[in-house]
Amino acid sequence: MKELGSADLAVKNLKRKPFRTAGLIILVGILSFVLFGGTILAVNLRNGLNSIKSRFGADLMIVPLGANSDMENILIKGEPNYFYFDKELANGIAQIQGVEKASSQFFLTSTSQDCCDIPVQFIGFDPNTDFTVQPWIKNIYEGNVSDGALIVGNDITVEDGEKLKFFDKTYPVAAKLEETGTGIDQTVFANMTTLKNLFYAAKEKGFSFTENIDPDNMVSTVLVKVAPGFEADEVIHNIRANIDGLQVIKTKNMMTDISENLGAFIWFLYIFAAMLLLIVLIVLSVVFSITVNERKKELSVIRALGASKRYVLSVIFKEALIVSISGGLAGTILSSILIFPFSTYISDSIGLPYLQPGVGTVILILAASLLISIAVGPAAAINSAVKISKSETYLTMREEE
Amino acid sequence: MLLKVSDLTKEYKRGGKSFAALNNVNFTAKTGEFISIVGCSGSGKSTLLSIIAGLQTPTDGEVFIESQPLSGLTDKEISLIRSTKIGYIPQGQSLLSNLTVIDNVCLPYVFTHNADDVKKRASDLIMQLGIGELSNCYPNSLSGGERRRAVIARALINSPKIILADEPTSDLDRKNTKEVIEIFKKIAVQGTAVIMVTHENDTQSYSDFVYELSEGTLREVFGNKLKL
Numbered sequence: 206m207k208e209l210g211s212a213d214l215a216v217k218n219l220k221r222k223p224f225r226t227a228g229l230i231i232l233v234g235i236l237s238f239v240l241f242g243g244t245i246l247a248v249n250l251r252n253g254l255n256s257i258k259s260r261f262g263a264d265l266m267i268v269p270l271g272a273n274s275d276m277e278n279i280l281i282k283g284e285p286n287y288f289y290f291d292k293e294l295a296n297g298i299a300q301i302q303g304v305e306k307a308s309s310q311f312f313l314t315s316t317s318q319d320c321c322d323i324p325v326q327f328i329g330f331d332p333n334t335d336f337t338v339q340p341w342i343k344n345i346y347e348g349n350v351s352d353g354a355l356i357v358g359n360d361i362t363v364e365d366g367e368k369l370k371f372f373d374k375t376y377p378v379a380a381k382l383e384e385t386g387t388g389i390d391q392t393v394f395a396n397m398t399t400l401k402n403l404f405y406a407a408k409e410k411g412f413s414f415t416e417n418i419d420p421d422n423m424v425s426t427v428l429v430k431v432a433p434g435f436e437a438d439e440v441i442h443n444i445r446a447n448i449d450g451l452q453v454i455k456t457k458n459m460m461t462d463i464s465e466n467l468g469a470f471i472w473f474l475y476i477f478a479a480m481l482l483l484i485v486l487i488v489l490s491v492v493f494s495i496t497v498n499e500r501k502k503e504l505s506v507i508r509a510l511g512a513s514k515r516y517v518l519s520v521i522f523k524e525a526l527i528v529s530i531s532g533g534l535a536g537t538i539l540s541s542i543l544i545f546p547f548s549t550y551i552s553d554s555i556g557l558p559y560l561q562p563g564v565g566t567v568i569l570i571l572a573a574s575l576l577i578s579i580a581v582g583p584a585a586a587i588n589s590a591v592k593i594s595k596s597e598t599y600l601t602m603r604e605e606e
Numbered sequence: 607m608l609l610k611v612s613d614l615t616k617e618y619k620r621g622g623k624s625f626a627a628l629n630n631v632n633f634t635a636k637t638g639e640f641i642s643i644v645g646c647s648g649s650g651k652s653t654l655l656s657i658i659a660g661l662q663t664p665t666d667g668e669v670f671i672e673s674q675p676l677s678g679l680t681d682k683e684i685s686l687i688r689s690t691k692i693g694y695i696p697q698g699q700s701l702l703s704n705l706t707v708i709d710n711v712c713l714p715y716v717f718t719h720n721a722d723d724v725k726k727r728a729s730d731l732i733m734q735l736g737i738g739e740l741s742n743c744y745p746n747s748l749s750g751g752e753r754r755r756a757v758i759a760r761a762l763i764n765s766p767k768i769i770l771a772d773e774p775t776s777d778l779d780r781k782n783t784k785e786v787i788e789i790f791k792k793i794a795v796q797g798t799a800v801i802m803v804t805h806e807n808d809t810q811s812y813s814d815f816v817y818e819l820s821e822g823t824l825r826e827v828f829g830n831k832l833k834l
Contacts, residue, residue: 220704509694511686511688511692597662599653
């Protein structure tokens with residue numbers, strides 16, 4: 206038969222009040238759920254923001270009037286879209302004072318119909334002038350992206366060397382980009398020649414979005430790098446002075462907007478977690494105090510039978526630990542079950558860049574969340590433990606008679 | 607000498623004034639002696655037992671167990687003495703309600719780990735005390751007499767040298783009272799000193815010594831062994 210240690214005694218005490226124990230475990234579970242889930246969420250969002258910052262080599266993006274939010278949605282949320290303006294307007298941008306580099310891109314979308322494997326956003330770049338896509342692609346693909354080859358975003362489920370079908374024509378996948386946590390993960394990059402081929406294939410299939418569009422004379426956006434010694438606002442002013450009918454997006458402003466939204470969201474998370482921690486501490490402390498008060502005589506009897514103060518305290522702290530470990534593990538596991546498999550859904554719902562950290566960071570966050578959740582129980586039991594250790598065993602026994 | 611209580615005084619404060627619950631109490635106990643301490647309610651009997659058990663510190667005087675003074679010992683050391691040398695039977699219902707009879711009986715063992723086969727010993731004790739079939743029952747399903755037997759078994763689990771029983775028959779009927787006192791007598795005969803405080807006066811025929819405690823002062827009223 207198993208012997209009865211202080212941990213067994215703690216378990217038996219907890220089992221005596223199953224609903225109270227379950228309530229306390231749930232409470233700690235909610236705390237660890239919020240701590241772990243919230244921190245992972247915050248870190249993912251920060252990673253996403255950092256990722257998008259590092260990917261954006263352009264200071265300015267020039268799009269047709271009213272297309273600024275569409276542009277943001279393509280880049281941040283991965284919502285496929287297209288818009289065009291006259292290439293003539295684009296050609297003059299490179300000559301404007303303060304523009305160091307300018308490169309145009311052509312956008313296209315595939316469809317969910319049978320002619321296409323998947324609905325994606327296409328971005329066609331000009332290999333001769335591009336200064337944003339190719340430096341990044343170089344990390345995973347050496348050499349120039351040849352005509353007909355595709356570079357796919359990380360969320361697109363296809364391996365290098367495999368082929369993808371768009372508008373009933375197949376294209377080899379040259380490489381898959383690393384994860385960014387942005388709309389770029391659902392984007393397919395190709396050079397302008399390939400994009401034009403895709404466009405004409407779509408036109409051949411009779412898709413209405415190809416009507417009145419001439420890919421040889423139209424572009425979707427012009428990305429601009431500001432020359433050293435010039436301010437972005439100064440260059441925007443110069444562009445507006447020279448070209449009408451276009452909208453200039455300052456990348457930094459777009460990042461600031463995202464950053465502000467993200468900052469507010471993360472602050473809300475931290476304040477909520479801190480308040481929850483305080484509430485859990487107070488509730489646990491009150492409940493432990495009531496529990497110990499109810500069992501004053503019992504604990505005094507244990508003392509009278511030969512238990513040291515340390516043993517009695519260990520029973521109290523083990524009860525608290527069992528509650529907080531159970532709750533901490535339950536909350537973390539539940540949080541993991543919801544956060545990791547559904548990260549794409551969460552990312553889409555939030556509408557902000559969302560990039561999962563590496564395993565090491567996840568383990569670190571997991572350990573920290575668990576540690577805080579587990580520490581909550583014993584911390585809440587300190588008051589009760591101090592009271593019981595100060596009480597006179599004999600007098601307590603007499604009080605309860 | 608197994609137990610020596612020397613010039614023991616315990617003062618409490620009540621309403622800002624101090625009063626002596628025990629006043630210069632002296633007595634000794636040897637192995638196998640059955641000592642009854644009688645006295646009316648509030649006479650200081652339970653206070654005396656709690657000080658002997660190291661649960662309270664006296665205002666003055668000393669308690670020696672096997673010549674070892676309790677004063678100056680740490681909580682850990684006193685707890686060790688209480689669990690290895692003393693079997694304490696508190697007043698009233700003192701079984702832990704969430705533990706079965708056998709787990710209650712084993713409880714003092716876990717503080718010391720000095721028995722190799724505690725469950726076997728606990729079962730034997732429970733059998734000897736006539737409640738063998740109640741081993742796995744919880745205290746709330748036991749009668750007053752059965753609970754008292756379980757508490758006695760618990761006090762004996764670590765083979766103590768002294769049993770301190772605080773009003774062990776206060777809530778029992780005449781038949782159970784007699785049975786419990788006979789158990790104590792048997793324990794004493796087997797070599798354990800039994801010190802029982804009670805407000806009943808019909809324990810004389812079983813006791814080697816009977817002391818009366820009145821207003822904190824102890825006096826011997828009966829000494830069987832002396833007579834013999």
